[in-house]
Amino acid sequence: MKLSPSILSANFANLEKDIKVVDQAGAEYLHIDIMDGHFVPNLTFGANVVEAIRPLTKMVLDCHLMVENPETYIEEFAKAGADIIGVHVEATAHIFGVIQQIKKLGVKAEVVINPGTSLETIKQVLPLVDQVLIMTVNPGFGGQSFIPEMKRKIDQLDRIKQVQNYDFDIEVDGGINDQTIKECLESGATVAVAGSYIYNSDNPTEQINKLRESTK
Ligand SMILES: O=C(CO)[C@@H](O)[C@H](O)COP(=O)(O)O
Numbered sequence: 350m351k352l353s354p355s356i357l358s359a360n361f362a363n364l365e366k367d368i369k370v371v372d373q374a375g376a377e378y379l380h381i382d383i384m385d386g387h388f389v390p391n392l393t394f395g396a397n398v399v400e401a402i403r404p405l406t407k408m409v410l411d412c413h414l415m416v417e418n419p420e421t422y423i424e425e426f427a428k429a430g431a432d433i434i435g436v437h438v439e440a441t442a443h444i445f446g447v448i449q450q451i452k453k454l455g456v457k458a459e460v461v462i463n464p465g466t467s468l469e470t471i472k473q474v475l476p477l478v479d480q481v482l483i484m485t486v487n488p489g490f491g492g493q494s495f496i497p498e499m500k501r502k503i504d505q506l507d508r509i510k511q512v513q514n515y516d517f518d519i520e521v522d523g524g525i526n527d528q529t530i531k532e533c534l535e536s537g538a539t540v541a542v543a544g545s546y547i548y549n550s551d552n553p554t555e556q557i558n559k560l561r562e563s564t565k
């Protein structure tokens with residue numbers, strides 16, 4: 350299981366320090382939440398922050414775009430150094446085209462799906478994507494509780510992946526802790542995002558170690 354600490358819960362006044370601590374603890378990805386105040390009722394930051402983070406680490410920059418009309422922003426995130434760009438199926442009328450656009454720029458393409466959206470909506474892009482992100486909370490904020498019904502959705506996606514022989518990663522995001530990560534792993538998740546569990550602690554390294562222990 351790869352870990353993707355979410356800097357949404359980091360201390361923005363000490364971002365460099367908070368990035369280095371999870372890097373040294375061995376996290377494979379760094380999860381960066383981009384929110385536009387329209388698709389979700391919260392605002393974060395844009396590609397300039399990704400550009401500033403890029404020289405600080407070799408971790409995979411896992412950019413989760415919670416923005417309307419993501420096609421407008423893909424190029425600037427690619428130029429800023431994003432390794433993975435995730436777009437919500439609910440945020441565009443042209444999900445197939447946006448995934449093609451990301452891949453054309455040489456960046457890994459991810460489709461993201463909200464808790465209330467059916468897997469049927471992403472079926473057409475599954476042969477194309479490098480990663481599928483199943484939201485396990487409603488997007489917009491850190492610190493929410495894992496929605497238990499999402500376990501079945503991960504099971505169903507993993508089944509489709511096995512039957513069709515697809516090779517995308519399955520990422521989960523929202524309410525991940527040392528218990529919920531186990532359930533997600535059992536269902537077939539291969540990457541786990543965790544924000545508040547890691548950063549709302551005096552010892553992020555210990556939290557990462559606990560997540561590792563749970564998924565051994
Ligand atoms: O995309 C989001 C929230 O919309 C996340 O990536 C959060 O940052 C997860 O936070 P926790 O639930 O782990 O606190």
Ligand SMILES: [Fe+2]
Pocket residue numbers: 355380381382413522542
């Ligand atoms: Fe996220």
